[in-house]
Amino acid sequence: MNTIVVAQLQRQFQDYIVSLYQQGFLDNQFSELRKLQDEGTPDFVAEVVSLFFDDCSKLINTMSISLERPDNVDFKQVDSGVHQLKGSSSSVGARRVKNVCISFKECCDVQNREGCLRCLQQVDYEYKMLKTKLQDLFNVSFKLCENLLVLLVYSFY
Amino acid sequence: MGMAAESQFHVLAVDDSLFDRKLIERLLQKSSCQVTTVDSGSKALEFLGLRQGIDSNDPNALSTAPVNHQVVEVNLIITDYCMPGMTGYDLLKKVKESSAFRDIPVVIMSSENVPARISRCLEEGAEEFFLKPVRLADLNKLKPHMMKTKLKNQKLEEIETTSKVENGVPTAVVEPEIKDSTQVEIEILPLQEDLLLIKEEEQTLSTNNKRKSVEEGISTDRARPRFDGIATAV
Numbered sequence: 001m002n003t004i005v006v007a008q009l010q011r012q013f014q015d016y017i018v019s020l021y022q023q024g025f026l027d028n029q030f031s032e033l034r035k036l037q038d039e040g041t042p043d044f045v046a047e048v049v050s051l052f053f054d055d056c057s058k059l060i061n062t063m064s065i066s067l068e069r070p071d072n073v074d075f076k077q078v079d080s081g082v083h084q085l086k087g088s089s090s091s092v093g094a095r096r097v098k099n100v101c102i103s104f105k106e107c108c109d110v111q112n113r114e115g116c117l118r119c120l121q122q123v124d125y126e127y128k129m130l131k132t133k134l135q136d137l138f139n140v141s142f143k144l145c146e147n148l149l150v151l152l153v154y155s156f157y
Numbered sequence: 158m159g160m161a162a163e164s165q166f167h168v169l170a171v172d173d174s175l176f177d178r179k180l181i182e183r184l185l186q187k188s189s190c191q192v193t194t195v196d197s198g199s200k201a202l203e204f205l206g207l208r209q210g211i212d213s214n215d216p217n218a219l220s221t222a223p224v225n226h227q228v229v230e231v232n233l234i235i236t237d238y239c240m241p242g243m244t245g246y247d248l249l250k251k252v253k254e255s256s257a258f259r260d261i262p263v264v265i266m267s268s269e270n271v272p273a274r275i276s277r278c279l280e281e282g283a284e285e286f287f288l289k290p291v292r293l294a295d296l297n298k299l300k301p302h303m304m305k306t307k308l309k310n311q312k313l314e315e316i317e318t319t320s321k322v323e324n325g326v327p328t329a330v331v332e333p334e335i336k337d338s339t340q341v342e343i344e345i346l347p348l349q350e351d352l353l354l355i356k357e358e359e360q361t362l363s364t365n366n367k368r369k370s371v372e373e374g375i376s377t378d379r380a381r382p383r384f385d386g387i388a389t390a391v
Contacts, residue, residue, distance in 0.1 A: 029290050035187075047179070048180065053173065088174070
């Protein structure tokens with residue numbers, strides 16, 4: 001009975017990951033990250049991804065403050081934030097976030113506050129969306145582990 | 158793991174971003190290197206011992222610390238370009254200006270593809286310039302560089318013990334036997350891919366030299382979905 005569940009979950013996991021790539025949430029860099037994970041460092045991807053989301057939240061916050069007052073925007077600050085965000089999203093394989101950062105940088109370069117605010121909103125949306133998606137993935141992965149464990153135990157009898 | 162079984166290569170990684178440090182550290186560990194990470198150029202210099210002011214001509218160098226001949230062996234320095242305070246380029250210059258450390262290969266990383274920046278770094282003596290995100294395949298290029306220093310250090314030790322030569326042995330004397338054409342083992346890592354990868358050719362082709370080529374490394378284009386990982390926690 002369990003084997004069927006496992007097979008289904010496996011497929012679900014596979015399909016889900018593929019869809020994340022196809023929908024452009026993730027790119028090749030994410031698979032590069034997965035290569036770096038092994039038995040000795042089983043939490044690597046999770047740690048890095050979590051660091052990334054923390055970064056997003058912090059940077060979005062500071063940029064939001066910098067952009068708050070229309071008469072006194074610290075574009076240097078914003079630029080620095082975008083630069084960092086672009087870098088980390090690129091390193092993690094968070095494709096959509098990275099793409100927004102590219103537009104964001106352009107708005108910043110021409111000191112377009114309205115444009116920046118729009119991009120900020122978008123970046124916020126995209127990273128949260130990715131976070132949810134990856135969480136779903138983790139959940140499937142976890143269920144898979146649970147079921148495989150049960151299978152393993154049963155195989156002894 | 159083929160090369161240098163007894164002693165690993167020791168790499169000093171410099172980056173102000175915690176995220177990037179974590180990444181480069183894992184990348185280097187995966188390439189069987191010993192890693193020390195610091196978050197600034199000045200800390201890097203401190204680690205190298207340059208702050209002790211023995212070899213640098215810097216008038217600001219601290220001379221309060223005891224003279225330290227026991228230099229930590231570093232086979233390679235890999236540094237981010239954009240850092241507050243001392244940039245990667247500044248660090249590169251300082252290292253190359255120092256008689257003790259100028260032979261340590263320096264690699265610069267940057268998230269921005271600026272050809273002028275790249276050539277400036279290479280002219281100043283950087284061995285390689287990597288565009289971020291750095292990948293495992295890029296690090297394979299570094300083995301020959303690190304091997305050179307290691308062998309040179311070993312040779313220097315031999316010379317020193319036999320003839321008490323001073324530290325500033327010119328590079329030309331110790332002819333590195335290992336050339337760039339050394340057989341470098343490209344590790345074919347077991348692919349844990351279980352998915353169809355969209356081939357990302359976003360890399361804007363930089364005008365010339367030293368661009369990271371995705372093709373060189375482990376091909377990630379295998380379109381063979383294969384799921385055999387049990388605890389493949391993403």
